[in-house]
């Protein structure tokens with residue numbers, strides 16, 4: 423692939439991490455960041471909604487304030503635009519590994535699946551927001567890989583029962599998360615080459631092993647880390 427290719431793969435690497443609340447992604451993202459850094463790679467570890475001062479303000483609204491699904495969708499995509507332009511694209515241009523806790527698949531899963539919001543509107547917003555100047559009009563910015571931590575909503579609910587005060591999403595019933603999982607499944611079916619589904623219903627060490635093996639298979643990590 424030429425250096426002018428729209429893909430971020432030859433220089434930067436863009437990986438997103440997805441799953442329902444309680445799937446346990448956070449510790450693995452931190453672990454993965456350490457593994458990349460141990461191999462001399464510069465890592466930008468970030469999250470959505472959030473990752474910039476403006477996007478973090480929008481995150482607080484989305485997680486805390488009641489609103490209708492269109493408002494919710496506009497806010498998460500507004501946060502994404504700011505994040506993409508000011509953090510993700512510059513980091514990819516510097517050749518870094520960007521490890522992003524959630525990205526647009528979460529919008530299709532939570533607003534599209536969970537809230538039942540119009541997927542055509544989300545697709546339009548995706549096209550507006552992820553067409554960035556760095557791509558020179560050629561394609562949408564998407565992660566090179568999306569790791570989906572797959573967990574049954576009933577198991578996630580049991581894990582969350584012991585957690586801190588739930589936000590507007592964590593407090594949803596199991597049926598909401600079943601629809602979120604269906605939303606993720608639809609995205610993974612539509613773009614299978616971008617998704618790595620990891621069984622999150624295993625001991626933490628085994629989840630890490632599966633995740634690590636996947637990155638080794640793709641040639642992005644050495645076996646030793």
Ligand code: TMP
Pocket residue numbers: 443469470471485498523524525526528529530532533591592
């Ligand atoms: P977190 O708890 O994994 O940081 O994610 C924050 C919450 O925001 C989580 O419940 C999923 C939700 N969310 C959406 O509803 N839409 C989105 O586009 C994103 C990125 C997150």
